[in-house]
Amino acid sequence: MFINYLKIALRNIARNKIISFINISGLTIGLVCFFMIALYVYDELTYDRFFKDSDRIYRIVHENIEEGGAATLLTTPGPLAPVLNKDFPQVEKAVRIWQNLDLVVKNSNQIQYYAQDKHIYADPGLFNVFHIPFLFGNPETALKSPNGVIITDKIARLFFKTENVVGKVLVINKEDYEVTGVIRSLSHHTHLPQFEFITSIEPVEERYHFNSWLQGVGVYTYVKLAMNVNVETFQSRILDIADQYVEDELDNRGMTQKYFLQPITDIHLHPNYVKESGIHSKTAGLVLFSAIAFLVLFIASINFINSSLSLAFFRIKEISIRKTNGANRTQLVSQFVTESIVISVIAVCLALVFIYLLTPWFNEIIGKELNHSTLPVSSVLFFMSGVVLCVGFFTGIFPALLIFSFRPAQAIKGIPLTNININNQGIQRLSLRKILVIVQFVITSVFIVALLVIFQQINYMKNKDLGFEKEQILVFPVQTVEMCRSVKDNLDRVKQEFTRHHTVQSITTHLRSPGRMTHQNDVFVYRDGEKRKYWINMQFLDSDFLQTYKIPILAGADFTKNNMTQYILNEAASREFGFHTPDQAIGNHMSIFDWDGEIVGVTKNFHFWSLHYSIEPMVFIRTDHFFPEAVSLKLNTKDLRETMTFIENTFKALFPDQPFEYYFLDEDFNRLYKADVRFAFIILLFTGTAIFIACLGLFGLSLLTIQRKIKEIGIRKVLGSSIPGIIYMLIKEYSLWMITASVISWPIAWYVMRKWLLNFAYRIDIELWMFVLAGAMTLVIALLTVTWQAVRAATANPVEALRYE
């Protein structure tokens, strides 16, 4: 019996070629989207799970409460890990990790390697916590010696052309290190930095105050708990752990420290520990993407249901004959369901092929390394069968139910098919189809509005006046300590050398360039004989900064060209410090660390960060004590190539050993919108897909409904309707559907997009034209889809339709 169902199913699929194509392709595309997103979401949710015993590994973060405020830090004081190892049997191992930012590595063959963020210091216990397999060397001892270094296979090949290099020597930041281990490059599927070098943390303990509970920046602390340890109990034990060791000192300073365990598997989604809220947080993003995935699949399934429903009208006679031949309900339903399942199976197979082919491309778009092999096969199979059964069942059951509402005799008596009563029971099924199409286009229309809003917002952010000039600014990061010394000691000469070229207008040294993280610190403001403390963003710089970045001054003046420590505030800082007008700020004194100086000016507010954030108070400090982290050059050139050659040559002459690396500020700044651009692109992709699938469905539906209307069209022409009249009649209904869909979509789109826009401190308003445009687009796209059918039907010779009955 089943074979018979299958045979008929395949024959029907082959007979209705266009409809089968629409069903299969729509479902395939929907499934491809769905699986891609599922892959992405799965990947995001499973960060760090590849580490052995990942469920027992935690990062410890701490909250530091002081007079003046509390701060949650991802690091802890250095002594934490050692005391955990010593006094807490619940802890299998605790380990400290610190990241070294700047790194220059050489070997005897003069190969050089510069890198940022590629070097970590760690306790020997690292490998007890994180199971990182060694290719060569012994994990037990590799970090025991202060001059041992563990490198990745990649680095081994780079320097030595081979992997077994244990015992070889590398010069790291001018010191000799012996390779004690070789590991494979770390998977990207972790929150840990992509380090290539690991050395012992001991030699830098002093320098970074890793032995103090109170001083220093702290260190990352990871623990692996012993088996069967109750996490809650342990958490409560370590909450006040600092008090157990240094209570008096903390009290003296008026400080409280609280410690928290964060599962490492949580870190990727909550990198800052604080559980973010709002649509932009990573979890919200995942929810959003999952919703999109379901919606796209839903749209595709609707096509399927609709076309099966429509096709059923053409099969009433067949079914009736089957009924009179003794087929019972179950058998008839089985026939329909078998057909749907065959189509689903074909679509799933095709989808798998496409996913396989498209993954590299998708990876490029989303900046990931998704890999199907990471997925558990059983759940994929489970899921696939789920999709096949669900889609198959629902698309099969609707037409089957429809069929039952007809009496077989009606169809068999030879009453023309189109004469069978669809006005009573049928009308409800018709409106089911209508509702389904409207739902499809509601979703599509929400996507279109979203797309318009997103693009407007990105455009707005990229083009908004930031309050300074970001164009034609070239920045070199000062990567190494040597270069830093060299810049600081020869500042005048460096400036002279670069400005010799007429296209270099000015040059300035500073900490981070706009768009990058700033430093924050306590500052003291002296005012009316009082000393007040503020925690504030600060930027050390030299006296050419404001001029280089063309930041307008509101009150006072730019820094004077002397060596005194001077301060300039932005407007927000001036207000923060309680000055009613910018002018009031001028002449007051303030200090950071103990560098006292005068406030000489107040600048207009400008956007140091992306427009996601509002402008924060900021202090500019000109002092001789600072070590520059970057050099900015303001250019005015039409021939960039020539200028770049000059700059590179000058750079090489000034800093012979340093890597020439640079970026353009505007590009760097726009990178802050990369996530938004990527988001927009993904939405664009899915909007396109949704539109395509929905149109495919509409096309199929119009094909079928207009086919059913061929006779009516003929009659109407005979009764005197003109061709445009017929076309109008045919597409009027669809226009109404589209307009309904648009109108329904508007409040939904408005609500969702308003939420999305809340992620930006500076945002566009959602305007009426976006809805109208989206509505118009939906209408035009839909009408283009159905008009072809309508024109074909309307221009056909009515005689053909009416001649034989």
Next chain:
Amino acid sequence: MIRLKDVEKYYSNKFVKTWVLRNIDMEVKEGDFVTIMGPSGAGKSTLLHILGMLDDMSGGEYYFLDEPVHQLNERKRTGFHQQYIGFVFQAYHLIDELTVYENLETPLLYKKVKTSERKSLIAETLDRFNIVAKKDLFPNQLSGGQQQLVAVARALIINPKLILADEPTGNLNSKQGLEIMDMLKALNDEGTTIIQVTHDEKKAAYGDRIIHLLDGYIDKIDERN
């Protein structure tokens, strides 16, 4: 009113032309009642469709009220339908999705008749054909005879000068068929021109002229008075 000169119609596929009508010359005056007879496949329906401007001819000239139809564009021809021509088919060809009332309304809508006038025309017609009680029913809720009655009513509602009826009684029993024929006769007496196709000698007798078609040619014409 109607003049055909050497009208021909053929269908051509890749290699062969299939002639359906050849050398058709005929004239119909206002108020005539013409019957077309002939075996199945002789081209009767085709001729009727050409007369009704539903189908193009392959050659020849067709004057309708002295207008050269063979030279008219689509819009002009649609105008003629709306104005002057009513159709009745063997298969009734009512619109299934519309009620009796709405079916009757359709040609008036296309003719852009004003609402009030439309309503009174429909009411009048429903009354005249005795189908007031059926006005909210859908075609498939009616018997064949009732459906054909509605189809005739629909053809008449625009008060056409010419009624083309292609085997209007073919699907009806003899009593119903005679009723429809009497209806047509009555209309003819009021001055409406009628061209009907039929197989039935008795019904052919209602006309005052019979055109016999055979394999696309006019075989003979019987005048009777």
